[in-house]
Amino acid sequence: MTHKVLLLPGDGIGPEIAAQAARLLKACQQAGLDIEVEEGLVGGSAYDVHGEPLPAETLEKAKAASAILLGAVGGPKWDKIEDLSKRPEKGLLGLRKNLGLFGNLRPAMLYPQLASASSLKPELVAGLDIMIVRELTGGIYFGQPRGIEVRNGERVGFNTYIYSESEIERIGRVAFEMAQKRGKKLCSVDKANVLEVTILWREVMERLAPEYPDVELSHMYVDNAAMQLVRAPKQFDVVVTGNMFGDILSDAAAMLTGSIGMLPSASLNESGQGMYEPCHGSAPDIAGQNVANPLAMMLSVAMMLRYSLNENALAERIEAAVGSVLDDGLRTADIASTGMQTIGTDAMGDAVLAAFAKQ
Numbered sequence: 001m002t003h004k005v006l007l008l009p010g011d012g013i014g015p016e017i018a019a020q021a022a023r024l025l026k027a028c029q030q031a032g033l034d035i036e037v038e039e040g041l042v043g044g045s046a047y048d049v050h051g052e053p054l055p056a057e058t059l060e061k062a063k064a065a066s067a068i069l070l071g072a073v074g075g076p077k078w079d080k081i082e083d084l085s086k087r088p089e090k091g092l093l094g095l096r097k098n099l100g101l102f103g104n105l106r107p108a109m110l111y112p113q114l115a116s117a118s119s120l121k122p123e124l125v126a127g128l129d130i131m132i133v134r135e136l137t138g139g140i141y142f143g144q145p146r147g148i149e150v151r152n153g154e155r156v157g158f159n160t161y162i163y164s165e166s167e168i169e170r171i172g173r174v175a176f177e178m179a180q181k182r183g184k185k186l187c188s189v190d191k192a193n194v195l196e197v198t199i200l201w202r203e204v205m206e207r208l209a210p211e212y213p214d215v216e217l218s219h220m221y222v223d224n225a226a227m228q229l230v231r232a233p234k235q236f237d238v239v240v241t242g243n244m245f246g247d248i249l250s251d252a253a254a255m256l257t258g259s260i261g262m263l264p265s266a267s268l269n270e271s272g273q274g275m276y277e278p279c280h281g282s283a284p285d286i287a288g289q290n291v292a293n294p295l296a297m298m299l300s301v302a303m304m305l306r307y308s309l310n311e312n313a314l315a316e317r318i319e320a321a322v323g324s325v326l327d328d329g330l331r332t333a334d335i336a337s338t339g340m341q342t343i344g345t346d347a348m349g350d351a352v353l354a355a356f357a358k359q
């Protein structure tokens, strides 16, 4: 069966890194992968053309695709759009919600070659391999009521942090199953000392635990988890948490691996359909300069092959190609240690493609 892959480059550095992913997809096709690649507009670039960050046409294409690859959305050009529902980020959130992509996997894995690029001492991060499982379609990102309104003569802003038991249970199961396949340790991160919604979160995780007797479940408050991530990150195997805490902790975990430009992600729904994207944003400060690191995007292609297309061998080939490029000392600016020569986005793409061809 021919799989449909939808490529959504987006904004800022999105198109620069998506171009490298497109080349990698072509190389996979040449290696025998049966896919059909289509492109679409999302985010600010869609707003500029259609007045909407998620045009109906893009959503239809996304629904019909086996997998979606997204670059990044957003940027200062669109930050002043008053109607929040038209902002580029709503395009991304709309895709997640409409496709039911509740299970977000964000692996923070240190390539040994990058130990010196991490902001932590090499001995603290050597061998680091954490999987953050973030709930992606609920919590405070989507809770109602929300808004800004006038109360007692002044404006107030409010959001609702809400999770149902069934939402907690389904992300909990993803995390327990992930832990079973990995180091069998699961840390659930909450704020159960203050927030009722996370008291319920903790209860549901506890209730699931007996069904996964081989997994050791622990709990941690989110403030402590942030501290532990930079104090002793190797204590973590799988971390499960809600939408907002997961957003924040995954950026912190990314830096342990050398750069946010290294962190891919997968967002899955109940039928295994997935959207794959780097964890970073559109990096307006470096957009258009051919300096962005395309590796998170290229590693997102590997995650797509593994989780949506069941093509493990090709996924491993891409990951090995990235490893060999790093072995050769090739670095974009974000992962270069002092004194190292750096290369641009296109040249990094070239190097990965060449290594992929040799694998």
Ligand SMILES: NC(=O)c1ccc[n+]([C@@H]2O[C@H](COP(=O)([O-])OP(=O)(O)OC[C@H]3O[C@@H](n4cnc5c(N)ncnc54)[C@H](O)[C@@H]3O)[C@@H](O)[C@H]2O)c1
Pocket: 013, 071, 072, 073, 074, 075, 076, 089, 092, 260, 261, 277, 278, 279, 280, 281, 282, 283, 284, 285, 286, 291, 292, 293, 294, 296, 334
């Ligand atoms: N998934 C997404 O599309 C996504 C994620 C996060 C932020 N955003 C959006 O992106 C815009 C910028 O947000 P931000 O600045 O907070 O976060 P960001 O991740 O875009 O950038 C943070 C810093 O990391 C650097 N960086 C990010 N990706 C890089 C890469 N591949 N190579 C080298 N350096 C890289 C940037 O140059 C910047 O200094 C905002 O509009 C935000 O809403 C989108």
Ligand SMILES: CC(C)[C@H](C(=O)O)[C@@H](O)C(=O)O
Pocket: 074, 089, 092, 093, 247, 279, 281
């Ligand atoms: C752009 C934004 C909506 C998004 C999020 O908060 O989920 C981003 O930060 C991410 O991590 O994917």
Ligand SMILES: [Mg+2]
Pocket: 247, 248, 251, 279
């Ligand atoms: Mg984020």
